Amino acid sequence: MLDYILLNFLFILVGALSYFAFGLYKNKHSKLIIGVLSGVSVVFCMSFPFTVFPGYIYDLRIIPFLVALIYGGYGAGGLVAVTLLLYRFYLGGSGFIVTTLSYVPIFILVLVFLKLRKEGKQNILFGMLFSLLSALIVSVWSTIQLQHDIDHHEIFFVYYCVILTVCSWITFFFIETMRDNIHMRDEIYRSEKLSVLGELAATIAHEIRNPITVSKGFLQLLKSRTQNETDLKYSILALEEIDRAEAIISEYLMYAKPQAEKVEKIDVKAHLSNVISITEPYVTSKGHIVDSQLEDLYVYGDSKKLTQVMINLIKNAAEAIEKNGKITIHAFAQNNYAVIEIMDTGIGMNEEQLQRLGNPFYSTKAKGTGLGLMVSYRIIEALGGTIRVQSKQGMGTKFSVLIPLQDEAKQ
Structure with missing residues (x-):
């Protein structure tokens, strides 16, 4: 049983890792990609189920299904839901009815609560909560539809809850950690880029201000000594343009490297x-x-x-x-x-x-x-x-x- 549980878990992690490792999150169709990767993980999980007790054949399909809903939204979740039901119908057997009765209400409940969830660590709690809820719903419908032995059913339910809880926690923790790392990397890159821009702006401003200051000084000197009205007019105009140039430099410095002047x-x-x-x-x-x-x-x-x-x-x-x-x-x-x-x-x-x-x-x-x-x-x-x-x-x-x-x- 353990080898198939680990194999299911591997299918889920490979899908999540591929999304981040190949930079698919940058694609403008990233949510569709989440749906496709989760759908593939669902198919592989259903193809290699594990047996808790004789007659209790299950898998971890709910985890990629929830990943698609939480991170991909309605479209990705709907794509995975359709894939899941169609593939279960293809596999045949009475389990298709249990699957439909179990996952349709889960899908509806997740859609209702999706707007209430917040980004970040609450996604982990959200994923674990609905994993447990799905285990409960699946167990109830299994008992009703398949008429399993109640004693075995209670033991199975405990096993299934533990397996789903641990695997969903690791999956969502991994995804949130990757998202945090990417966000932190982008912030560091942006800060470094802005810092370089600020230093470049300060250097350019310093080099430009020196000749401007000298020119302004001589123009002020000429203005104070000139008697000709035309020369005086041109001196005033030149000084106004120099003041405007200094204002532009100061404004650019403020944009490049703003400082709090008065706290x-x-x-x-x-x-x-x-x-x-x-x-x-x-x-x-x-x-x-x-x-x-x-x-x-x-x-x-x-x-x-x-x-x-x-x-x-x-x-x-x-x-x-x-x-x-x-x-x-x-x-x-x-x-x-x-x-x-x-x-x-x-x-x-x-x-x-x-x-x-x-x-x-x-x-x-x-x-x-x-x-x-x-x-x-x-x-x-x-x-x-x-x-x-x-x-x-x-x-x-x-x-x-x-x-x-x-x-x-x-x-």
Whole structure:
């Protein structure tokens, strides 16, 4: 029995490992790929079942089925469900009825609770919970349909629950660990790239500012000594253009390597209310409405820079909505962080766009530069926080800004 359990488990892990090892998660059809890989794992698991007791022939098909639902969504889960039922029908026997009666309610229940689950470690708990539930449903229908001996059935149920729980925990833990590692690697790569950009910008600015400063000094000297009105006019014009060049250099430096100039205690509710009043005319001019629910929160940071981030995110949300949309802004405390959520009912983004979000010179807008969102990421990182993005095409986008609360920021 043990060798077939391990073989089933190997089929599941090979599918998950292939998805990450070959970079299939980067593909724009990544969810379909999850469905295909999980479907293949299901077929192999069903082809090599294990026997707990004579007459009790089962496998680990529920695990890749749940993987497809949790990580691939309705489409991937539906593909695996159809594959599972068709292959079970092909194998024949009365077990097809038990399979149908067991997996259809599981599929429906998972779809109902899918919206309640959160990303991260809760996926592990979610997978284990439904693995146990499936073991219970399968055992009940097996007893009713196949009329197994009750004494043997109780022992089988314990065995089956333990096997499914352990295997599902290892599978989902492996997947979450791989996802965390990839996310961490991408963050390190992005931080290094932005750091290099900042150093390059500082070097260029230093080299350019030196001759500009000298030129500005001589022009000011000429301006103070000239008596000719035409020369004076040209001197003033040249000085204005030099001032503009210095402003452009300073702005580029701010985008490349933003620094908190004045750290102070910020009333998040009052701050966001002010930002909303500033941006609301722009939002309403596009035919959208703004709804806000704000709690009393306090953080430490540069108020002007935080204003810059919020205005940028709200304007992006307004521009992502085609017509008559809604922007919802929430502010609340969670796990020692002030969480600011900005949600829109816009066009949304696909996985590829989400992965590139915040990179220099990448924008989903036709005339965008990507610098505004890049500096938003950098400012929040400088405050010890992070920005998380959730989006689905056609369903809108949610930006979650997490900043340590006042007491945590002091530490």
